[in-house]
Amino acid sequence: MFAPMTFLVTVGMILAVFTAVTILMRAFGESKSTTRGGRTASRPTCPRCRQRNRRAANYCARCGKKMPAQRKR
Numbered sequence: 001m002f003a004p005m006t007f008l009v010t011v012g013m014i015l016a017v018f019t020a021v022t023i024l025m026r027a028f029g030e031s032k033s034t035t036r037g038g039r040t041a042s043r044p045t046c047p048r049c050r051q052r053n054r055r056a057a058n059y060c061a062r063c064g065k066k067m068p069a070q071r072k073r
């Protein structure tokens with residue numbers, strides 16, 4: 001009688017924690033991506049290796065390819 005209850009409670013707690021962590025991670029990742037979303041659009045992506053570089057970068061930080069000229073707002 002005692003063991004099944006403990007098992008159920010343990011499983012329930014694990015599931016609750018897992019769900020909470022998943023939701024938190026998802027929310028954090030989304031907020032992170034949305035926060036960077038505006039910047040990501042303006043950040044140049046290397047045409048060769050797709051490395052995202054800083055806006056001011058003239059050359060790719062990974063492969064050294066010259067980045068295409070960017071329009072400044």
Ligand SMILES: [Zn+2]
Nearest residue numbers: 046049060063
């Ligand atoms: Zn590159």
